[in-house]
Amino acid sequence: MNDRRVSEAVIRRLPKYYRHLTELEQRGVERISSAELSREMSLNASQIRQDFNCFGGFGQQGYGYQVSHLLREIGRIIGLDQHYNMVIVGAGNIGKALMRYNGFDKDNFHVAAAFDRTPAIIGREISGVTVRDVTALDDYLHENDIQIGIICTQKEEAQSVCDRLVAGGLRAIWNFAPIDVVADVFVENIHLSDTLSVLSYRLRNQRDGE
Amino acid sequence: MNDRRVSEAVIRRLPKYYRHLTELEQRGVERISSAELSREMSLNASQIRQDFNCFGGFGQQGYGYQVSHLLREIGRIIGLDQHYNMVIVGAGNIGKALMRYNGFDKDNFHVAAAFDRTPAIIGREISGVTVRDVTALDDYLHENDIQIGIICTQKEEAQSVCDRLVAGGLRAIWNFAPIDVVADVFVENIHLSDTLSVLSYRLRNQRDGE
């Protein structure tokens, strides 16, 4: 087991491994070698072995990796055996979409409450969750055990909402407002339009093909 | 001007620069040095100069960079002076959210049409765009000049939709289905829940702080 700090790049590959292994398990594949996996995922086999060995030896020499075991271990490393309560602030386009989204396991990542400041939206029920007045946010956070805050406000309010979430004890922020929020907890700033800009760049500067 | 191929990392920093410079221009800042910018953006000053010099010398020795000029140049490099027509396939949660989204400039990135296969949704108007029957997709693409396809379907349909978009002549795919679509054009696979998994990983393995 490699004990040097796990790099950012490795961490971001973990969900990819998890997804692919889930696929393999569903297809009934029982074992896989790093070479085979490397072909399927367009990664380097050495890299795959290095990545897995950051967390301990999950393979067996001469055999490869047992898919179900590896899947379970990576799930545990990512923390998918945990239960997280989340709040969404801002029940506009993206907030609502995330409330209804089922791309992540609902048992694992649970939307406990949603908040907005618009009277027309407050009180509405979306995917079984009633939208509350954002003025009630701070009290709510103190009375409930929430781990993750999702920011879907306008960019102007994002940082102050973030501050309130952190003051309320949250340890992780998933921000969709088009600004980098800054906080002394774990933050993922999602900049959707940045990725669209990347496509624009490539179209503009296309030295063709992919 | 550095003529070696512009690296992936540089490309993905371009939208960040663009956002920050827009901010600066709005605040009325006229000039900025790489040192100052590095502080504000938490990047290294050398890196900033290297990045800009991939595309030519935008600065002036002893002075720094003129914000408005740099902003305009980076916008042009990204291709934000272009007009793109886009189609959205899948008018579910995320599809609808993107139709209503105004995080990207509407003049620049225009949603020309949306498609779905669900009768209840077909015909509905969302943000001024009527949802069409997805069976009409191929004809539509041949009759209209579309550059970017946005996939917001279930993961099961994503690849076949992608194939149809490419067959229809599109050169760029923005995919939100939780699967990596493969195509011989430019593809951005957005895996929203992967970033949530990263937060989960950090919470699980927190050696505290940010």
Added chain:
DNA sequence: TAGATTGTTAATCGATTAACAATC
């Protein structure tokens, strides 16, 4: 045992950072 494939060390490659001469 022989063959396969891991775990791990070493080599390579590329990206980031530092240094400094050029120049405004």
Added chain:
DNA sequence: TAGATTGTTAATCGATTAACAATC
């Protein structure tokens, strides 16, 4: 001119890839 700051070359650092001994 002197001072500031770029553009660019060189040094460093870390991540990726290759190699191979360990071992199932």
